[in-house]
Amino acid sequence: MEEQIAAVIAQAQVTNTFFAEAYYFLTIPLMLLIHVGFLSYEMGATRVKNVLSSGIKNLLAFAFTIVTFYFFGWWFYWALPTGFTGSEGYMAISGIAYANAIALPWGDSAQYMGPNMGDHASGVFWGAFALFAATTASIASGALIERIQTAGFVILAVVLGSFAWIIAAAWGWHADGWLVTRWGFHDFGAAGCVHAVAGFFALGVLINLGPRVGKFNADGSANHIAGHNMMATVIGLLLIIVGFFGFLMACIILPGEAWSWYGGEGTTIYGTPMTLSALAFNIVLAASGGIIGAWAKTRDPFWMMSGALAGIIAVASGLDIYFGSTVIVIATVAGAIIKPCADWLEGLGIDDAVGAVTIHGTIGIFGMVVLGILASGYPALGAFAPEDAATISFTGQLMSAVVMFLAGFVPGYVVSLLLKSVGMLRVPDAVQVKGLDPVKVPAQAFPEGMSSSESEA
């Protein structure tokens, strides 16, 4: 009898393991839809003369980020949660020695970076994180369209996708992260380490990159530069939201495995309990609230779909614990404020072509801070945490938001300044006027040409 019970338990464990492996594996193609969306979004927001260049840039951001995340990005996540000292944290799943053992594609740790019949987790976790990384690069990409050089942009994408965001993730999106253990930082859906870091990385680059030719007049007033295909842009934004379901699914730690926090319950990356049902309520409510808020303010489909993104980002930090009606309120406010925030940034002379700094950066900060107000007192870590572990607080969320801002802005500004100094940042004005595609792309997007009537609204 005992043998039979043991056999049944062993078989159930096999089923659980394959379910977990398949679960995370399927988040990867779902997240790939984020990139389908960003590609469509960016190309649609670009003028006809630059549309293929924007597509190339976006594809390369994805490809080079994935490759470099394999070379070294994954290592940073496991090596640096406790800070740049690389020491081991309380949960003993961090530090340079730990990262050297599991996250380098050479030496003994290579066994966890390729086919291994005893390891059903490393590849799917790496794949999900690699897609998170590529998402950060794509977020910044849109802001820079129509005047950034391709190779220079690829370098920036690698710095963002395989260094800047993953450092921020190690600090604030890991059970040993110092922002979590010391300040009680809670950011379930990565409003900070993905969205805010990417948004403010883009801001740092934009300062050095400058605006597109013709964006600003001599008196400082701004001109609207319309993209060539609003439908592609809006559908792309909706595809990004479809991909967000995969992104947020991948933020759950499933139960019952050696690497799980609990045997029978799902948790966040911090080991705090949560369910997929919470996400089902809150993601769709957030997207809806954001659309409604943006419609109330703008009546513009571009900003309405951007509002859906903003709605989700605004509640991303607390998607695991927010009540649905609270989500509606926060997301609606986020949708309503994105256009005024983007206009304010434009008034400072920043040409953010798709509003990425506002939607991802500003709203990411907004979301982290709002959670600090509403969730103050919630435990930041699961039941296994040390007794003196910090709880969620307004101060902790605010200080962590500042860290996220700096983790994005500083590398974006510094690396783009270096690229500018060696002539690898901005496309020459004469080429911008002629169009990037005719100068450097051996293909033509629209051989027949196209035109559209200007709106009177």
Place this chain on the structure above:
Amino acid sequence: MGFPLESWDAAFADIGMFIGADGGAGWYTVVAVVMMIGIIIAGNASEQEKYNKHQ
């Protein structure tokens, strides 16, 4: 190169079973890194050449 294990039975353990698992993994990584860097350098040179024609 070559099969790194005694048999397939040996693969059902916590051990790499990929080509190069017996010591070549790092070299494949070196080659891949060099390729990526070379492609970026060449891509940038080509890009600058095209811009220079239109200055």
